[in-house]
Amino acid sequence: MQATKLVETRGLTKRYPGVLALDGVDFDLNKGEVHVLFGENGAGKSTLISMLAGANSPSDGEIILNGAPVHFGSVADAQAKGIYTVFQEFSLIPTLTVAENIFLGWEPMRGPFVDHRAMRRRAREMFEELDFPIDPTAITASLSRAQQQMVEITKAFHGDLSVLILDEPTASLTDREVDHLFGFIAALKERGVGIVYISHRIQEFQRIADRVTVLRDGARIGTVAMDETDEGALVEMMTGRAISEIYPTIACNPGEVLLTARGVKTPGVNGADLDIRAGEVLGIAGLVGSGKSRLFRALMGVAPRQGGTVTLKGQDITHAPTRQILRAGLHYLSPDRKAEGLDLAKTSNDNLALNLVMGGTGVSRMGFINWKAVREQSARIADRVELHEGYRAKLVSQLSGGNQQKVLFGKCFGQEADIYVFDEPTVGVDMGTRAALYLLIKQLAEAGKAVVVISSDLPEVLHLSHRMLVLAHGHISAELSGTEMTEDTVLKHFFDESGAKA
Structure with missing residues (x-):
């Protein structure tokens, strides 16, 4: 029986000034399958899904949806056509209730007023259907990250969902929450929903993946059936190196x-x-x-x-x-680099310099700071953690997760x-x-x-x-x-x- 293609990209390309972020990528997603996108930071995964999600437009190539070419002018446009994306950075407003977040832009009305009672009732019904144990009246900021992710997923069920894109969905989940998510994914597959799944956790792929597409440097290296490959082969495709290396x-x-x-x-x-x-x-x-x-x-x-x-x-x-x-x-590197490890509003250089100054580098007995010495030491640390020169003057919030982690490691060397x-x-x-x-x-x-x-x-x-x-x-x-x-x-x-x- 031939698989039914929900989404297909042909020669999808994205150029930025001086950068080819995506280079002629062919990709397809079948009805009722989980198709994993696998690759290093900067490989092009986020660029590809941003175009499928309507958040970005291709420079060349085309997107085919249910057999017909489409152009998404916005995220809302893609959602209206059945494609919903749960990004790593959630779109929830923390001060609103769960129900208000779910129905933001879709509010049920009673005359000129928002019908809050109907909103809460319908949110509760949606959670019961999805088996998500969440109180619709709770303030969103009080939820765990896993619960916030469940709220993001629930928002996808306003329309006729056919494609769900999950970007690093298990990065902050407990093992029990991961099991719940995978059970939910299996139920979606039974309903015919196609799922694009991005993760660095290669050990998860055996549990949920039907196929894996590997990207490297913006290009597609290959697509393989998960039951015909293994972790070692995928790592070698992704990095060009054997897993033993x-x-x-x-x-x-x-x-x-x-x-x-x-x-x-x-x-x-x-x-x-x-x-x-x-x-x-x-x-x-x-x-x-x-x-x-x-x-x-x-x-x-x-x-x-x-x-x-x-x-x-x-x-x-x-x-x-x-x-x-x-x-x-005694130095401790926190698992939550954004909340506890890094100042996202500062550059990589500033983050490294802060720890150097706290450790006494370039600080005289009178309390004056030799900024030249601090900058030189910051550069040596950045070299040591292999942080590319082009990223050092950028705000940490603009870096990929991998480069943010390099800055966090670099801060370890600011104090002995x-x-x-x-x-x-x-x-x-x-x-x-x-x-x-x-x-x-x-x-x-x-x-x-x-x-x-x-x-x-x-x-x-x-x-x-x-x-x-x-x-x-x-x-x-x-x-x-x-x-x-x-x-x-x-x-x-x-x-x-x-x-x-x-």
């Missing part, structure tokens, strides 16, 4: 214990003991909600400490404020530290950028620094770590090293409830 071999030279924690308690962590050694990569694994991030946020003083002791290089920092802990040599804690260091980052960041981790560890990698990406932790701690239900369920560090062993300890709080 992505993860570096890190020499293990464990030295002195730099940090000791005993009986640490914080909301979500029931008492944890750990040691962090110089010259070693310590991996921290666990399901979302296991307490792996909360533990280290408590060590940093950004989450409340309810018990236990912490010493850093022999100094008691149990009750020390975060600024003192940073100065003592003995321990670097990287919490979800490659979230939303492509394989090429991952390889560059992994090399930085290798350089730090082999220079005698202690490195902690907290990650929900199990292959990442397994490939980078010399020793691993597994957390489950707020306690450390296992400490593994050497041949013990296998995927099956780690997964077994993910569900250990022996230390769970009653």
Whole structure:
């Protein structure tokens, strides 16, 4: 039985001054399938979907919808034709209620007035149909990111939805929320909806993808059926490198214990003991909600400490404020680069300079700042994290997720530290950028620094770590090293409830 094509692009091209963002790309989406777009940051994925979504217009080529050429003048135009996109950056107004966001521009009226009662009733009916547990009267700002994503998806059901485009939909979801989303996607497929799915999480593809199209440097490298390929082949198509070349071999030279924690308690962590050694990569694994991030946020003083002791290089920092802990040599890279890690309204250079000045670079005893010295050091750091010169004077908000993460890593080198804690260091980052960041981790560890990698990406932790701690239900369920560090062993300890709080 021949597949029914919903959308097709022929020779789709987008030029900007001096940049060929998309180069003659052919792409098609069938009824009732999930077609993944896979590629590094800057490969052209966002450019392609922006044109399918009506947010951008092609320079050349055409878009075919249900067999006929179309031109979208706006996002609303594409939505009217059944194409709806949930972008990484949501379009919700945080101060409005959920129902008001869903019906923004579609408000039911009673005479000259908005019928709020009907709006709430219809929103509740839509959530029940989609099995989304959300209160239509809630203020949108009070929702989790996963719930906000559900609201964005619900907005697509005003019209006759035929194509749903999801851009990095699982980047901020818990495992349970991912399962819910994938169940919802399966239900949409049964209804004949075609889904374009963008993600860097290659381990998800086996669960949901029918086909995968790989883009590189704005061009289509190829399209393959998911049941006829594997992760290694996709990574090689995307980067031009084998997956074995992505993860570096890190020499293990464990030295002195730099940090000791005993009986640490914080909301979500029931008492944890750990040691962090110089010259070693310590991996921290666990399901979302296991307490792996909360533990280290408590060590940093950004989450409340309810018990236990912490010493850093022999100094008691149990009750020390975060600024003192940073100065003592413990650096923490937040998993939320936008809310906690970067100043989006400043340039990359400004973000790097801020940490340099805070660390004392170019600052005289009288408090005067040698900006030339700061700029020179900022440039050296930008070179070290492989941040292209063209991005250094740009606002961080204008950079891709991968380049934002490079700036965040660069800030680590603005102040001298003995321990670097990287919490979800490659979230939303492509394989090429991952390889560059992994090399930085290798350089730090082999220079005698202690490195902690907290990650929900199990292959990442397994490939980078010399020793691993597994957390489950707020306690450390296992400490593994050497041949013990296998995927099956780690997964077994993910569900250990022996230390769970009653």
